[in-house]
Every structure is written in structure tokens, then in C-alpha cells.
Amino acid sequence: MAQELTARVKEVIQRTYNVKSIRLDIGGKADFKAGQFLAVTLQNNPELKKYLSISSSPTEECYLEFTKKLTESDFSQVLNQLKPGDTVNIQYPFGKFILGEPAADLAFLSGGIGITPIRSIAKYVVDKNLGTDMVLVYANRSLKDIVFKDDFDAMQKIYPKIKVAHVLCEASPGFKCTPGLINAQVIKNEVSDYLKRKFYLCGPPQMVEAMEKLLVQELSVGKTSIVTENFQGY
Numbered sequence: 001m002a003q004e005l006t007a008r009v010k011e012v013i014q015r016t017y018n019v020k021s022i023r024l025d026i027g028g029k030a031d032f033k034a035g036q037f038l039a040v041t042l043q044n045n046p047e048l049k050k051y052l053s054i055s056s057s058p059t060e061e062c063y064l065e066f067t068k069k070l071t072e073s074d075f076s077q078v079l080n081q082l083k084p085g086d087t088v089n090i091q092y093p094f095g096k097f098i099l100g101e102p103a104a105d106l107a108f109l110s111g112g113i114g115i116t117p118i119r120s121i122a123k124y125v126v127d128k129n130l131g132t133d134m135v136l137v138y139a140n141r142s143l144k145d146i147v148f149k150d151d152f153d154a155m156q157k158i159y160p161k162i163k164v165a166h167v168l169c170e171a172s173p174g175f176k177c178t179p180g181l182i183n184a185q186v187i188k189n190e191v192s193d194y195l196k197r198k199f200y201l202c203g204p205p206q207m208v209e210a211m212e213k214l215l216v217q218e219l220s221v222g223k224t225s226i227v228t229e230n231f232q233g234y
């Protein structure tokens with residue numbers, strides 16, 4: 001059941017040049033499943049309301065975090081000014097982009113800011129040491145656009161069953177990645193046992209649609225093995 005509350009900003013974290021995380025103090029432990037989303041309203045103004053995935057994991061009990069790509073929109077401009085002590089209104093939790101029971105081995109396909117619910121799920125699996133095998137294929141324009149790079153680097157150091165494969169339009173010298181976009185060959189290379197995994201796709205609707213088509217039509221992945229989250233609005 002969704003709840004509505006006013007939350008205090010605890011911390012603001014600049015993730016990349018155009019992405020910020022806001023950590024909220026909600027006065028107790030947040031009740032949600034990794035991968036779900038919330039609705040955020042700024043300045044009590046219904047025109048400043050957006051749906052945003054929760055980027056923290058339920059295991060990170062001291063705050064509830066969301067992470068927004070900043071644009072020229074009014075919402076983004078107001079969000080960009082938030083500082084510790086400010087308040088925002090939230091409704092949560094919503095959504096079915098969550099782990100099944102028991103957790104199957106996973107493959108995440110993500111682009112840009114579509115990483116937010118995946119970061120939540122991966123962090124949950126690592127913190128709970130669930131033993132679930134995870135492969136993330138993460139597409140971005142360039143190295144400077146990769147969100148949560150440090151987090152995923154840290155997870156790979158402590159949890160042997162997570163692999164991160166970066167795909168960049170503009171490859172950077174010395175940085176291990178596949179140049180270009182995610183296609184069937186990239187999935188075959190990075191997720192060789194792809195028919196045994198549950199796929200989680202998240203990003204702008206066109207990307208999610210293209211990835212789903214690719215999995216089903218080119219790689220014969222069953223539709224029941226695919227879970228999607230569309231970031232409507234991009």
C-alpha cells in the first residue's frame with residue numbers, strides 16, 4: 001500500500017556532471033522492494049511532480065535515495081537547488097520491477113539514467129549476499145556519463161558473482177568497454193548463458209522496446225524471462 005509523506009533532504013550527491021542523487025530522511029526505515037519507484041513533488045506544487053526510481057537498496061536503512069538526470073525543465077531546476085534541510089513530498093512504493101522469488105540469475109540491460117532501479121536491485125543482492133549471479137550490460141554515450149560507476153566497481157570487489165560490461169558510443173583510451181551500442185553480438189559476448197537468465201531492461205521507452213525486440217526476435221529469449229521499466233518522459 002502506497003504511503004504519502006513529507007521527507008527532509010539529508011544529503012545531495014553529484015553523481016555525474018548532469019545527474020544528482022537526493023537522500024531523504026523519512027523518519028524511520030523505508031518500506032519498499034529493491035527496484036520500485038516513488039513520486040516526488042517539489043514546493044507542494046502539483047506541476048512539479050515526477051516519478052523516479054528509488055536508487056537506494058532497502059538494506060541502506062538510514063535514507064531513501066532517488067537519482068535524477070538534470071535537464072532544463074522546471075522540475076530539474078528546482079531539484080538542482082535542493083539542499084540538506086529542505087523538504088519534499090513523496091508517495092511510495094510503486095512498481096513491479098522487482099526480484100522474483102527465488103531470485104534467478106540475472107542480466108540487466110540499461111542505458112544512461114535507466115541504471116537507477118538496477119543499482120537498487122544489485123546493491124540489495126550484494127548486501128544480502130543472495131548468491132544470485134548478475135551481469136550488467138550498461139550503455140552510455142561516454143565515460144563521463146556512467147552513473148554509479150564507483151558503486152558498481154565496489155560491488156565487483158566484494159561480490160564475485162557480479163560482472164559489469166560497459167558499452168560506450170565514444171570509447172575512452174584505457175577504459176575497458178565495447179564501443180558502439182548494445183546489440184545481439186554484445187549480449188552473446190557478455191552474457192553467454194543468456195537463455196538461462198532473467199532479463200531486467202530499464203531506460204527510455206525506445207531503448208527498452210528495442211532491447212526487448214532484440215532479445216525475443218534475435219536471441220529467442222522468452223517474454224516471460226523479461227522484466228521491463230520504461231522511463232516515460234525521455
Ligand SMILES: Cc1cc2nc3c(=O)[nH]c(=O)nc-3n(C[C@H](O)[C@H](O)[C@H](O)COP(=O)(O)OP(=O)(O)OC[C@H]3O[C@@H](n4cnc5c(N)ncnc54)[C@H](O)[C@@H]3O)c2cc1C
Nearest residue numbers: 050051052053067068069071072073074076116231232233
Ligand atoms: C517509473 C519511472 C521511473 C523513472 N525513474 C527515473 C529516474 O530514476 N531518474 C530520472 O532521471 N528519471 C526517471 N524517470 C523519468 C522522469 O519521471 C522524468 O520524466 C524525466 O526525468 C524527465 O524529466 P525532466 O526534468 O527532463 O522534465 P520534462 O518536463 O519531462 O522535460 C522534458 C524535456 O523538455 C525540456 N524542457 C522542459 N521544460 C523546459 C523549459 N522550461 N525550458 C527548456 N527546456 C525545457 C527538458 O530540458 C527536457 O529535455 C522515470 C519515469 C518513470 C515513469
